Amino acid sequence: MLALDVKDLRKTYANGVEALKGVSLSVEEGDFFAMLGPNGAGKSTMIGIITSLVNATSGDAKVFGASVIKERSRAMSYLGLVPQEINFNQFEKPLEIVVNQAGYYGIPRKIALDRAEQYLKELQLWDKHDKPSRSLSGGMKRRLMIARAMVNEPRLLILDEPTAGVDIEIRRSMWELIRRINEQGTTVILTTHYLEEAEELCRNIAIIDEGEIRENTSMKTLLAQLDIETFILDLREPLTVAPRCSEMDIALRDENTLEVTVSKAKSLNTLFAALDEQGVNVVSMRNKANRLEELFMRLVDKGEAA
Amino acid sequence: MSASVNWIGYKTIVRKEVVRILRIWGQTVVPPAITMSLYFIIFGNLIGSRIGEMGGFDYMQFIVPGLIMMSVITNSYGNMVSSFFGAKFGHHIEELLISPLPSWVILAGYVTGALVRGLLVGAVVMMVSLLFTDLEVQHPWITLSVLILTAIVFAMAGMVNAIFAEKFDDIAIIPTFILTPLTYLGGVFYSISLLPELWQKVSAFNPILYMVNGFRYGMLGVSDVSLTTTYLLIALSAVVLAATCLYLLGTGKGMRS
Numbered sequence: 001m002l003a004l005d006v007k008d009l010r011k012t013y014a015n016g017v018e019a020l021k022g023v024s025l026s027v028e029e030g031d032f033f034a035m036l037g038p039n040g041a042g043k044s045t046m047i048g049i050i051t052s053l054v055n056a057t058s059g060d061a062k063v064f065g066a067s068v069i070k071e072r073s074r075a076m077s078y079l080g081l082v083p084q085e086i087n088f089n090q091f092e093k094p095l096e097i098v099v100n101q102a103g104y105y106g107i108p109r110k111i112a113l114d115r116a117e118q119y120l121k122e123l124q125l126w127d128k129h130d131k132p133s134r135s136l137s138g139g140m141k142r143r144l145m146i147a148r149a150m151v152n153e154p155r156l157l158i159l160d161e162p163t164a165g166v167d168i169e170i171r172r173s174m175w176e177l178i179r180r181i182n183e184q185g186t187t188v189i190l191t192t193h194y195l196e197e198a199e200e201l202c203r204n205i206a207i208i209d210e211g212e213i214r215e216n217t218s219m220k221t222l223l224a225q226l227d228i229e230t231f232i233l234d235l236r237e238p239l240t241v242a243p244r245c246s247e248m249d250i251a252l253r254d255e256n257t258l259e260v261t262v263s264k265a266k267s268l269n270t271l272f273a274a275l276d277e278q279g280v281n282v283v284s285m286r287n288k289a290n291r292l293e294e295l296f297m298r299l300v301d302k303g304e305a306a
Numbered sequence: 307m308s309a310s311v312n313w314i315g316y317k318t319i320v321r322k323e324v325v326r327i328l329r330i331w332g333q334t335v336v337p338p339a340i341t342m343s344l345y346f347i348i349f350g351n352l353i354g355s356r357i358g359e360m361g362g363f364d365y366m367q368f369i370v371p372g373l374i375m376m377s378v379i380t381n382s383y384g385n386m387v388s389s390f391f392g393a394k395f396g397h398h399i400e401e402l403l404i405s406p407l408p409s410w411v412i413l414a415g416y417v418t419g420a421l422v423r424g425l426l427v428g429a430v431v432m433m434v435s436l437l438f439t440d441l442e443v444q445h446p447w448i449t450l451s452v453l454i455l456t457a458i459v460f461a462m463a464g465m466v467n468a469i470f471a472e473k474f475d476d477i478a479i480i481p482t483f484i485l486t487p488l489t490y491l492g493g494v495f496y497s498i499s500l501l502p503e504l505w506q507k508v509s510a511f512n513p514i515l516y517m518v519n520g521f522r523y524g525m526l527g528v529s530d531v532s533l534t535t536t537y538l539l540i541a542l543s544a545v546v547l548a549a550t551c552l553y554l555l556g557t558g559k560g561m562r563s
Contacts, residue, residue, distance in 0.1 A: 013563065051404045054563050077311075077406040087397035096325070103318025104405035106311025148401075 001064065003029045003156045003187035004050065009059035011045050011211075019045040021211040022059070027189060027204070029064075029155075032182045034202035034219070035191045036296060042211040043191045044084060047160050051081050063156055077105065080154030082145045082162045090134035094125055094144050097133060098151050105152035112151065119147035122177055124170075139166040143174065150181065157181065158189045163197060175201060195296055199223075207296060227265075230288035233258040236281040245274035259288065315407040316415050323389060323419025327426070334385070334423055335430055338377045342431045345373055346438045349495065361497050361528045366439045370432075371522040372494030375456065377431045379489060379514065380481065382424030382457040386464030387477045390416055394468065399561055409555035413465065413548070420461030421454065428453060441525070448533070449524030455540045456517045462547035469554045469561070488514045493522075498530045513539055 004027040011020040019042045027033045037043050048054030050061050052068050052075075061068045066075035088097045095116055102112030120126045123143040128136060133144060142162060149157060159178065163171045171194075179201060182188045192198055198205065198219075205222055207215040215222060238255035248271055249261040258280075260271060275282060327334050346366065354365030361368055393399040402412050435441065443449050471477045492514030498506050509515055510531075520536030523529035529536075554560075 048563070052562070053400060053403055053558075055558065073406040073408060076404055079404065081404055083400065085397065087400050089393070089396060089398045091329075092322075096322075100318055100322050101401055101405075103321075104315050104402060104407055106308070106314045106406070108314060109318075 001029045002062070003027045003031065003064060004189065005062040005065075006046070006050070007060050007062075009046065009049060009061060010057045011042075011049065011054065012057050019211050020049075020056075020059075023208065023211070023213055024059075025206050025213060025216050027156075027187060029187055030182075030185060031187055031204055032179075032202045033187070033189045034198035034205040035189060035208060036195065036198060036205065037191075037208035041209045043208055044160065045211075046208070047081070047158055047189075047191070050158065051079060052076060077152075078155045080149035080152060080157045082142075082149045082157070082159045084160040084164070086141050086145070088133060088141075088144065088148065090132070092133060093130055094120060094133050094136070094147070095129040097144065098148050101148045102151040107152060115151050115153075116147070119150050120144075123147050124173070139170050142166055143170070146174065146177070154186065156187045156189070160191050161193060162190070163192065163194060171197075228261055228263055231260045231262065232286050232288050233260060233275075233282050234284045236283050239280065243275055243278045243280050245271055248274075311406060312408070312411045315405065316411050316418075319402070319412065319415025320418045320422070323385075323416065324422055326389060327385065327419070327423045334381070335427060338381060338427045339430045339434055342373055342377060343434050343437075345369070346435060350438055361522075361526070363526055363528070364439075367441070367526065368497075368522075369495055370435045370439060370441060371525040372492075372518050373435070374428050374431050375453070375518045375521045376489050376494050378424040378428040378453055378457050379460045379517070380485065381427040382420040383460040383464040383467075383481065383485060385423040386416060386420040386461045387468045387471070387481075389419065390465055390468035391471050391474075391477050394471075394561060395474075403558065403561060409552050412555060413462070413551050416465060417458055417461045420464065421457045424457035424461070425453070428457075443525050444527035445524045447524075449521060452517065452520040452524055452536065452540070455537075455544065456521070459517075459540055459543045459547060462544070462551050465551050466547065466554065469551075469559055472560070488512050489518075491515075493518045493530060513543065516540075 004025075006023060006025050009020050009023045010018075012018045023042070023046060035043055035046070045054055049056045050063065050068060052072055056069065060070075063075040064078045066078065068075040092100075098116035098120065099109065099112045102115060103109065107115070117126065117129075120129050123146055125136075125140060125143055125147065128140065133141065136144065142165065146159075146162060149159075162178075163174055166174065175197070178188060178190075190198065190202060202219055204218050205215070206213055232253070235256045235258065239252060240255065242250050242252040242258065244250065247263075247266050251259045253259050262268065262271065272282070350366035350369055354369070357365045359365070390399070393402075432441070467477060467480050491509065492512050493509070498509045498515065501509060516531050516536040516539045519529040519531045520533055520540075523533055
């Protein structure tokens, strides 16, 4: 069954901005789906329409078969949303916020209290459950929104940049939690600016730009499209001229750093043999950019050129 | 959605509103008690003792129903407008907008919260008035029904104001320039029979006059207007405002883009 089925979705705002130009995409039940795009691409508008916070100009979106336009209540009962901006009452306490959200989904208070405790503990917020939420740090506020979105145990969880402003340790623990939620059967849609996050977590991906879908495929298929990779090599001794290798493009970024662009068809042994021959001593090596980032930029740039 | 989901959702909104009213009791319950005590001391006791009787009652007894009604109107309206606009301004109204709850449950929850504050403050003002005069309620059911229905009407009016408001100034304009003058000119402090004929006719267009007098009839048994007109006016206002609120909530005016 499809967790999300979006058909020819269009949105033109009152100021004339056309945020979505006929977007169609589908997400299978149980999927971990990434929705990527630059700022202003139309991701938040699409999430807004799916969660009924934005009225579509035309088209429809169905959540587990229920139209968000014609069967709003049923469609919403399947959803959980972690929005981009903090949107809870900062004068309320975390426990109140999570328990109240459960109440809006018809969950009896006793069950809501148990679930709120469970999720606040999982997100390492239980020791703050009775403190005013305005006193929480930025990362804690984001985690509180995840706990709030999980309390109704949604079949489809939408996370709109959930880890923005969260330190790496907490981000990793949030990844673990979201992965576990997905493994337990919840379909997850993630938008993020951390592309390694999408690569690490998601199985399928849509890249949206200027209100249109540029790519909608599996992560594996998308990454296979990448035919070149760029590496940064740190050198032990400084150089004034870039070494040469007939099959690769080598540039000197500074006297101790080389930038090497390698075709996937070529072996890295060729590069190291050439460097060794020219007396270049490499201390360390890393990817210049995340692989997905490279593809993302290419697809978005292609859109701009068109 | 099932009735149980709606019922639990309704109870949750009411509970949240009541917790809010009690959390900020210094802003919700104390100020009306102090203001009304001053009205009772200045208008009822000091000035009222020189006015003599009005409508067959001493002046203090005459103004008590009006002052209770004034408190209920301003507090039910004020609670709705500040709570709902605050939720809109802080974006936490989105918690409800993305939930499966239909608009009528959201409206009912917020109206009940405003009603609780109106009745709570009304009860406080009534207790304060007992320090200054004796009260005997002539028609308890009329008193209670007019009070509750008026609070509901002004709560819904507050929601319309909150939905259209874009900044905090917008939620102060209606109470300052419309609600307060209409309340003061709505027979709280005087019987309209004291006015020249022209102003009596002008006053007949003030809806608050009917509510204050309906409530005064319930408490004291005297009124400047017909009770049937009072109930009809309140019922009509309630129906029009409920339909307006449901339409605005349904379309997401000011909340959904």
